[in-house]
Amino acid sequence: MPDALHPDNLPATAFYLLAVVAIVASILVVTRRNPVAQAMNLILTLLSLAGIFALLQAHFVAAIQILVYAGAILVVFIFVIMLLNLSDEEIGPPRPSIAKGLAVLLVAAMIWGAAVRCADDVLAIPAATLDPGSYGTLASVGLLIYRDYLLAFELTSLFILIGIVGAVLLASRKVSGGGDK
Amino acid sequence: MIPLEHVILLSAVLFGIGTVGVLIRRNLIAIFMSIELMLNAGNLAFVGFARQYAGDGAHAVVLFIVVLAAVEAAVGFAIVVAMFRNRGTVNADEVNLMKG
C-alpha cells in the first residue's frame, strides 16, 4: 500500500490505524474479567482517541484527553480497583452467553439503524476549510470558555463542588439498615 | 483527508461497544468503564462534526463532558465504595433495592 504512506494520505492512514486500536482496545475493556486489564485497555482506547482528536485538528482537546482523562480519571479507576481488590467471587459470575448475544444484537441493530440508515441524510455536509493556525488551539478554545461559555464554565465549578461534597458524603457515611437479603 | 462518515462510524461503534458493556457486565467498575467509553464516543462525534463545520464551539462542549465524566466517576465510585462496604459486593444484580 504505497499510497497509504504518501504525505497527503498520512493523516488518514494514521486515523484508520488508531481507529482499529481503539475498537480492539474497547472490546477488550468490555470483555476482560480482570479489572486492571480493563483499565489498561481503557487507557489505550483513550490515548488512541486523543490521537484521533489531534488528527481532527482538536489540539487542545487532545491534550486534555491525555492529561485529564487518561491521567486523572483513570487514576481514580485504578485507585478504586486497588482499594477494593476484588476477588473473582466478589466480581460475580459472568452472564450467560445468550443474554450477551441478545444485548449485542439489540445494540447492533440500534447502531445500524441510527448511524447507517440515517447517515446519508445527516452527513451530507461539505467539509469546511480551516485556519490551521488558530483552529482548536488553546487560544481559541480559551476564548470560547472564558468569553462565550463563561456562565456555563463558572457553573461547572459549582457542579464539581457538588460532586466532591456528594462523593465525600457517600463514601464516608456508614449506611445503616440497608439490604434486603 | 479523514472522511466524516468514518469518524462518525467509529464513534457509533465505540458507543455500541460501551452500551453492550453497560448491559452485559455485572461488575459495577466495568459498567463505569463502559460508560466512559460511551462518553468518549460522544466526544469523538462532537469533534468530528466540529472539524466538518469548522466551528470549534464543540471543543468547549467536549471540555464540559470531560468535567462531567470526572464528577460522574467520583460520585459513582463513592457509591461503589459505600456499597462494597455495606454489602460486600460490586455485583449489579445484587443491588435491587428499587424492586417494585
Next chain:
Amino acid sequence: MADSLHWIPLLPLLGALFCATVGRLLPKICSGVVAVLAVGFAAAVAFGSAWHVHEHGAIVSRMGDWIAVGPLKIGIDLAMDPLSAVMCAVVTGVGFLIHVYSLGYMAHDAGYRRYFAFLNLFTFNMLVLVLAKNLPLLFVGWEGVGLCSYLLIGFWFEDPAKASAGKKAFIVNRIGDAAFVMGMLLLFWTQVQATGVTGGSLDFSDLQEKRSLFETTSWGGWTVGTVAALLLFVGACGKSAQLPLYVWLPDAMAGPTPVSALIHAATMVTAGVYMIVRMNFLYTGAPAAMAVVAWVGASTALFAALIAITQTDIKKVLAYSTISQLGYMFLAVGVGAFSSGIFHLTTHAFFKGLLFLGAGSVIHAMSGEQDIRKMGGLYRMLPYTCCTFFVGAAAIAGFPLLSGFFSKDEILWAAWQSPRGGPALLVLGGLTAALTAFYMFRCAALAFLGASRASEEVRHHLHESPPSMVLPLLLLAVLSVVGGALGLPHALGATNFMGHFLEPVIVSPVEIPHPHTALAELGWMGAASAVALAGMGFALWLYPRKLALAESWAGSWRRLHALSSNKFYVDELYLLFVVLPLRAFSFVCWKIGDGLMIDGAGVHGIAGAVKGGGNATTSLQTGNVQHSAILLWAGGAVVLGAFLWLGGFA
C-alpha cells in the same frame, strides 16, 4: 388636581392594605383612623378634581396597559367627566361620613380592623367603577363592589343566616353579571365583525363614536344596540336590585348598619343607574330597551313600596324603600331624563344614608332591637337621632323644598312629559310617591313617637349615640335639606346646575318639554307636594295613636296584608321555581354525573386501570438497573424502528 386622579381610588386601596396587614400589629384605633383618613383624603382629591372638571373639562389618566394582546389593548385608564365627578363626590363624600360614623358604631366589634379593611376596599372598587374609562375596567369595579358587598353582608359570618344572606347577594349578582359580560362581548364582537380584529374597543369614547354601528347592525331580529342595552340592563338589575333580581337587597340588611347605609343605599346599588347613564348613547338609540328600563323601574318602585308598607323591621322598611327609590332612578333614565336620574341618585345618597345611619343609631341604642313595633317614644332619649331621622323621612317623602322633593319632582315630570314616557308611568310613579310618604312616616312615627313599647331592660340601656355617630347624622341631615339646590328648577329663578353640568355627558339627549309657564311649574310642584303631604299626614294621623285601628284594617284585608308583609311570596316563588329545581338538578348531577361518571368511571376507573396495569407489570420491576437499561434501549429501538418505517428523514 388634574394629574392626581389615580390617587382617588389608590388612597382607599392603600388604606385597605394597611388595615389588612400592618393594622393587625397596631392598636385597633389606628386602622379606623387610617381608613377614615384614606377616604377623607380621597374625598378631598375627588372634590378638587371635580372642581377642575367643572372649570376645565374632563380629565383622563392612563396608568398603563392591563390586557394587551395583539391589536387588543385594554388600559387601566381612568377618566373623570362631569358624571364621574358627581359620582366620585357622592361616593367619597357620603362614604367619608359613613366611615366616621363606623368609628363609633363598630367601636366594640371584634372584627374592627377587618371591617375597615373591607369598607376601604369597597370604596376603592366603587371608585374604580365610576372612574373607569372602559367597560372591562368598569366591570372590575362592578365585580369588586359585589365581592365587598358579599364580605360585608356576611361580616358576622358566625351566624349561618347572615353568611347565607351574603351568599344570596353574591349569587343573584352573578346572574346579572353574566348578562353584563355577554352584553360587553356582544358590543366587542359587533365591532370586530364590522371592522376586523383591530377594530374592537370597549373604551367609552370609542363605543360612543360607533353608536350608529350598533344601531344599524341587526342581531336576531333586533339591533345590536337593543340587545346589548338589555343585557347590560339585566346586569344593572342585579346590581341595583330591580325586579326580578332585587331579592338579595332586603337580606343584605344582615350586615352592619353602616354597611347598609354605604353599600345598599348610597353607593353600590346605584352602579346600575350610573352604568346606564354612562352608556346613554347606547340606550337613546334603543327605544325598546329604554321602555323596558322605564317600565321595570316604575314597577319595581311601586312593588317595593307596597311591600314596605307592612314591614316591621326598621332596616327592612329602609331596604324596600331603597329598592323603590332605585326604581325611580331607572324610571328616570328609562324615559331619557338621565340627569334627573343622577340628581335623584345624589339626593337619595344623602337622605338614605342619613336614614340608615339613623336606624343604626336607634338599633345601637336599643341593644340590637330592629322591630319598630317594640320601639316608640324614642324622641325623648335620642333627640338628635329623632330629628335627623324625621328630616331624612321628610326628604325621601318629598316634603316641599327638601332635596327629595326636587329630584322626585323632576322624575315624575319626565315620566309624564318625555316622548318616551306617558301617563301610565306617571300614575305608577305618583302612587309610589304617596306610598313612600306613608310608609316612611309610619316607620318614623312608630319608632320615635308615642309611648315606649320596649321592654324594661332595653329602656334602661337607652342612650344617645356618641359624637362620631351623631355628627355624620347632622351633616347628612343638612345635605338632605339643601341637596335640592343642586337641581333647582327654573321656576324658582335658578338654573338647573346638575342638568347643565351633566350636559356634555349626555350625547343625544331626549328632549323633555319644560312647563310652559312658571305658574304651570308651580302648580305641578304643588300637586306633587299635595301627594306627599297627604301620605305623610295620613301616616301621622294613624300612627302611633290609632294602632288598634290600623290593626283592625289589617285584619279586615287580611289577604292583602299577608301578601304585602310576606313580600308577595317572591322568595317562596324563587324557592319553588328556581332553587328547588336547581337543587334537584344538582342532585342528579351529583349522583349520576359526579358519582357515577366522574368518580366511578373517571377517578376510580382510571385509578383501577392503573392499579391493575401496575400489578400486571410489577414483575418488570426487578430493581436491577441493567434490566431497566435494556428496556430503555428496547423502547428506543421501537421508536427508531417506527421512525425509519415511516420514512426516516426523507
